[in-house]
Amino acid sequence: MSNEFLQFLLFLLAVSAGWLAGYYFRPRGESKKRDTSSSYYKGLNYLLSEQADAAVMTVINDLPVNVETLPTHLALGNLMRSKGEVDGAIRIHQNLLSRPSLAREKLHQVHLELARDYISAGVLDRAERLLKDVVDESEALRGEALEHLQHIYQSEREWDHAIAVALRRLPPRSWLKKTSAAMPVYRRIECALSHFYCEKAQQLLAEHNLKGASAALQSARQYDRDNVRAYMLAASIALKQHKPQLVLELLHTVIDRQSVFSSEILPQFREAFADFGGQDAYLDALLRIVKSAQSSAFIIEVVELLEARGEKDEALGYLLDATRERPTLGLVSKILASPHAGEEPSLALMKELVSTLRSERPSYRCRQCGFSGRKLHWLCPSCEQWGTITPIRGIQGD
Numbered sequence: 001m002s003n004e005f006l007q008f009l010l011f012l013l014a015v016s017a018g019w020l021a022g023y024y025f026r027p028r029g030e031s032k033k034r035d036t037s038s039s040y041y042k043g044l045n046y047l048l049s050e051q052a053d054a055a056v057m058t059v060i061n062d063l064p065v066n067v068e069t070l071p072t073h074l075a076l077g078n079l080m081r082s083k084g085e086v087d088g089a090i091r092i093h094q095n096l097l098s099r100p101s102l103a104r105e106k107l108h109q110v111h112l113e114l115a116r117d118y119i120s121a122g123v124l125d126r127a128e129r130l131l132k133d134v135v136d137e138s139e140a141l142r143g144e145a146l147e148h149l150q151h152i153y154q155s156e157r158e159w160d161h162a163i164a165v166a167l168r169r170l171p172p173r174s175w176l177k178k179t180s181a182a183m184p185v186y187r188r189i190e191c192a193l194s195h196f197y198c199e200k201a202q203q204l205l206a207e208h209n210l211k212g213a214s215a216a217l218q219s220a221r222q223y224d225r226d227n228v229r230a231y232m233l234a235a236s237i238a239l240k241q242h243k244p245q246l247v248l249e250l251l252h253t254v255i256d257r258q259s260v261f262s263s264e265i266l267p268q269f270r271e272a273f274a275d276f277g278g279q280d281a282y283l284d285a286l287l288r289i290v291k292s293a294q295s296s297a298f299i300i301e302v303v304e305l306l307e308a309r310g311e312k313d314e315a316l317g318y319l320l321d322a323t324r325e326r327p328t329l330g331l332v333s334k335i336l337a338s339p340h341a342g343e344e345p346s347l348a349l350m351k352e353l354v355s356t357l358r359s360e361r362p363s364y365r366c367r368q369c370g371f372s373g374r375k376l377h378w379l380c381p382s383c384e385q386w387g388t389i390t391p392i393r394g395i396q397g398d
């Protein structure tokens with residue numbers, strides 16, 4: 001609330017300054033037909049009484065366009081847009097473009113604002129055309145325009161275009177290698193770029209183009225070594241190609257880079273060993289991962305494998321030990337589901353409670369904004385950062 005009020009005060013200041021400037025700096029010899037200060041109050045009244053249309057018309061008709069009043073026009077346009085009055089914002093910015101008196105650099109600024117209006121209105125093709133012009137013609141505003149373009153291509157899922165724009169936003173690779181650790185803005189672009197390549201790889205995979213997908217994933221890893229998604233996708237390609245050894249290498253890389261993702265790779269891990277054959281080797285491999293990553297999903301996989309081999313007592317003993325060491329809801333409910341755990345009514349109740357708890361909790365959370373949900377999104381729907389959502393760990397998680 002107080003923020004809005006501050007914004008409004010700032011705007012009043014800009015409007016007053018603009019109007020006064022328009023009044024005092026008007027071309028000499030122009031006779032003053034209208035009383036500028038009265039239209040100033042008229043415009044303000046419309047704004048205060050939330051009559052956006054009337055306020056826009058007053059500004060367009062009564063406030064001259066020149067270097068001094070430009071900030072006022074832009075401030076009103078932006079205020080309109082931030083209040084959701086996109087049509088009013090577009091009218092104000094288009095009015096500015098119809099005046100040939102503005103310098104080129106100022107015109108580019110208006111183009112950029114108008115593109116923002118179109119983005120808010122969802123008219124992305126028009127925004128795209130304006131932004132491309134700004135990119136071509138204004139060195140000063142190129143970076144900002146490219147950022148908006150990347151956003152447009154991302155929401156349109158046009159990954160080739162998104163990749164091209166992100167690459168333009170990065171300095172040459174040789175330079176980047178030395179500096180990117182120190183520049184968070186480049187790190188963010190590289191992270192997004194890596195996910196764009198993953199998205200492209202997924203599209204190519206859907207078209208059964210394994211070679212193209214592999215190439216895209218190589219680029220994804222090149223721009224972000226820690227993007228586990230690239231390794232997981234590469235593993236699913238290797239599975240299709242019946243290369244279990246390669247699958248395992250890739251999955252181990254996932255665990256090395258971000259062990260919190262262990263539970264995500266279990267199905268691929270299982271499939272790779274189904275290709276290999278040999279229960280003993282599978283059990284050994286599972287136990288090694290449990291040691292390094294402490295994943296409940298892998299512990300339960302061990303227990304189920306032992307049970308399937310008829311080693312019921314060993315399975316329960318292993319499960320009880322693991323749960324004592326690091327109790328998670330998953331492990332506790334696995335104990336309760338075991339036929340050896342007793343049949344008392346209190347146990348039945350607890351079983352129900354635990355399974356309800358498990359079904360209600362979110363499974364994934366964004367490290368950036370805290371958004372949580374039951375589905376793994378690689379692009380956070382809330383803060384729109386790539387790769388910030390991870391499976392939840394701790395007593396209620398994996």
Ligand SMILES: [Zn+2]
Nearest residue numbers: 366369380383
């Ligand atoms: Zn987020």
